[in-house]
Structure formats: C-alpha cells, structure tokens
Amino acid sequence: MKIGCPKETKPQEFRVGMTPNGAHAAIARGHEVLIETNAGAGSGFEDAAYEAAGARIMASARELYAEAEMIVKVKEPQPAERELLRRGQILFAYLHLAADLDLTRDLLKSGVTALAYETVTDRKGGLPLLAPMSEVAGRLAPQTGSWALQKANGGSGVLMGGVPGVRPANVAILGGGVVGTAAARVAVGMGANVTVMDKSVARLSYLDDMFMGRLTTQFSEQAGLTDLLPRTDMVIGAVLIPGAATPKLLSRDQLALMKPGSVLVDVAVDQGGCFETTRATTHDDPIYDVDGIIHYCVGNMPGAVARTATIALNNATMPLMLALADKGWQRACVENAHLQDGLNLHDGHLTYTAVGEALGIETTDIAELISA
Ligand SMILES: NC(=O)C1=CN([C@@H]2O[C@H](COP(=O)(O)OP(=O)(O)OC[C@H]3O[C@@H](n4cnc5c(N)ncnc54)[C@H](O)[C@@H]3O)[C@@H](O)[C@H]2O)C=CC1
Numbered sequence: 001m002k003i004g005c006p007k008e009t010k011p012q013e014f015r016v017g018m019t020p021n022g023a024h025a026a027i028a029r030g031h032e033v034l035i036e037t038n039a040g041a042g043s044g045f046e047d048a049a050y051e052a053a054g055a056r057i058m059a060s061a062r063e064l065y066a067e068a069e070m071i072v073k074v075k076e077p078q079p080a081e082r083e084l085l086r087r088g089q090i091l092f093a094y095l096h097l098a099a100d101l102d103l104t105r106d107l108l109k110s111g112v113t114a115l116a117y118e119t120v121t122d123r124k125g126g127l128p129l130l131a132p133m134s135e136v137a138g139r140l141a142p143q144t145g146s147w148a149l150q151k152a153n154g155g156s157g158v159l160m161g162g163v164p165g166v167r168p169a170n171v172a173i174l175g176g177g178v179v180g181t182a183a184a185r186v187a188v189g190m191g192a193n194v195t196v197m198d199k200s201v202a203r204l205s206y207l208d209d210m211f212m213g214r215l216t217t218q219f220s221e222q223a224g225l226t227d228l229l230p231r232t233d234m235v236i237g238a239v240l241i242p243g244a245a246t247p248k249l250l251s252r253d254q255l256a257l258m259k260p261g262s263v264l265v266d267v268a269v270d271q272g273g274c275f276e277t278t279r280a281t282t283h284d285d286p287i288y289d290v291d292g293i294i295h296y297c298v299g300n301m302p303g304a305v306a307r308t309a310t311i312a313l314n315n316a317t318m319p320l321m322l323a324l325a326d327k328g329w330q331r332a333c334v335e336n337a338h339l340q341d342g343l344n345l346h347d348g349h350l351t352y353t354a355v356g357e358a359l360g361i362e363t364t365d366i367a368e369l370i371s372a
C-alpha cells in the first residue's frame, strides 16, 4: 500500500504522524511510504532520516494526497486538507468528530474511510491510541495552569506549592482517567492540594490507593463541585465519554463562585469541553478571560512537546497502521474488533453512534458496510 504522511497544518502543531522508524517498518513489509517535505522537522526528524529509511519525500501535500492510499497523520484534517481527501482513501488520525459538525460533514462528503485514534479500544476497556497523548496533556495541564496563575497572565498570583507559612494552590481535577491521573501526579509533585472528582467509584478507589493520602477523591456531582469552587485556584477538565460530546460540568454562573484570577484548563476541549465557557484556543493565543477567570483550552496540547509526543504516539499507532496497510481496512477491522471501534466514517456513511447522537446525523451499522 502507498502510505502518505503529510506535514501537520493546525497552528503550532509540530508532531508528525510517522517517525522514520515507522516508515522503515512499513517499507520492510513491502509498503511504499510518502512523506511531505519537512513533515517531521518540528519533532526533530529531518527529511534525510526518512530517505535513509527508504521513504520518498514529496514536495507538496497536494501531490502526497493524490498518490497515497492511506493518510496517516496526527490531527483532524484542516479545511484545506479536507479538499484533498477522496473516496477509497483511508484516513488514520485523531478526529474528535462529536465536537465538529463542519469537519464531519466535509469528511462524509469526501467519501474517505476514517479511523479515529481516540475511539480505538483495547481488551481492558482503555483507549490505547488516546492514552499516550492523554499522559502528555495530563502532565502538561498543571504546568500550563500554573503559568496562567501568574499575575502577568491575568492569574491570581498563587504559587502552586506555596511556601513555608503560605498555603499551596487548591487544584480540582474533573475526571480521574488517564489525563486526570497524570495531571494529579504533576500537581501533587508541585506541592498543590489536589482533589480528583469522577463518576466512577472504582476509579476513585484506585486513585486513593495509588496516591496513598496525597490527594482527596470526591464523587462527581454538582453540589460537591459548587462547594469546592470558592476554595479552588485551578480546575482541570479531564472528563471523557468515549466518542461523545463532553458533558458540561461547570456553568458560567458558577464562575462567580471562584476567586478572580483563578484558572480553568480544559483538556477535554477536543471533545467539546467540560466548561460552559470553553472555546477552543491555539498555542499561538492559548488563554482568554471570562468574568475574571482565566481559561486555557488548547485542543492539541501535546504539540507543544512534539518530540516526546510524536515518539509516544507512534509507539501506539504503528502496529495498527501496519495492520491497515497489510490487510486493508475491511480485513483489518474484521480481524480486530478493537480497531473496528476506531471506524467513524466510510464512503459517506457515519458509523459511530455517539458521534451521530451528538451531531444529529443518522449512523449506519459497520457490519452492513463491511459485508457490502
Ligand atoms: N487537549 C488535548 O491536547 C488533549 C485532550 N485529551 C482529551 O482529554 C479528555 C480525557 O481523556 P482521558 O483521560 O484519556 O479519558 P479517560 O477515559 O481515561 O478518562 C475520562 C474519565 O472521565 C470520567 N468521567 C466521565 N463522566 C464524568 C463526570 N460526569 N464527572 C467526572 N468524571 C467523569 C470517567 O469515569 C473517566 O475516568 C478527552 O476528551 C481526550 O480527548 C487527551 C489528550 C490531549
């Protein structure tokens, strides 16, 4: 199969969908790999490294999209990229369709077969292609939030760990999954007082055991959050209902309960965000103020640490990318139900129920499309 990896075009997105090692593995199995020139440079992988692996460097995205049978990339195709996709082509990338009607419509119109990293599952009920980036974004969240807490950025001027005689920041984390746990680890490490809220008592119990008293767990419900907000300096949004639009857990009215200059970091922004006042921002201009509360809502946080993130992402995506290339999407999905969970769109049909529900679009059963 001809596998194409374009340069990312989302603002300040420095990750790349395939490393030279990934290219080498695909080429060793008889596939052809096309890399857009400079696609890997932001992650420290120069064209020469791909050429040494046997890949062909393409001068433009247009030429690459025209030739490739499968496009492997990081972020959802931006409007100009969507025009280059075509029926019969496989797209393997983060898509987060439930939060983006225009993207979904454009991809349906293109007829592409799209598998979303974030809905591929594993035997343990996890999301193995989302998890590595959740680890990265979770670790970044307290770090970025503490920067936003600084006065120069509009924050309240609270130091995460405090100092002897002055209390540390209070951090509330909504959702104790991969992002929430990674965020808790860093926030606790910075010396903050951390509370994690989740709907899953099993998850809270796991966190309680793991952190051995170094954080507080709290069942996620409105009354508890309302009670916590006046004492909270930073809220990190890390909730997920796989594939679906994120529930809004914090309303605009509730912002008035917080101290001026407190910070909201909505990591879940890519699925729509868990605060009513969330609007997606970019690394170019990451924060904004609503009613005196500083919001950070960047949908591609790991792009800021592209080298680490690209390698971590490729470690997870490469085996499935190779399965799609070796077998084609139909056989690969029939033989691997967890990969099949990644299928969101095929030939103008939406196949992912939670996305259909979020956007009011009818879905088609995958089984009908696979046997067709
Ligand atoms: N902005 C960015 O750059 C990135 C964003 N993400 C996003 O972060 C979000 C979280 O991802 P993960 O931690 O990997 O998901 P996860 O599935 O590991 O964790 C989600 C947690 O939310 C909990 N939850 C569900 N409903 C809840 C509610 N009403 N209240 C409290 N908790 C609730 C679940 O029980 C689960 O423990 C996703 O939207 C993901 O796409 C992930 C990586 C990068």
Ligand SMILES: CC(=O)C(=O)O
Binding pocket: 075, 094, 096, 118, 130, 133, 134, 270, 299, 300, 301, 302, 303
């Ligand atoms: C998960 C995701 O969308 C990202 O890492 O950018």
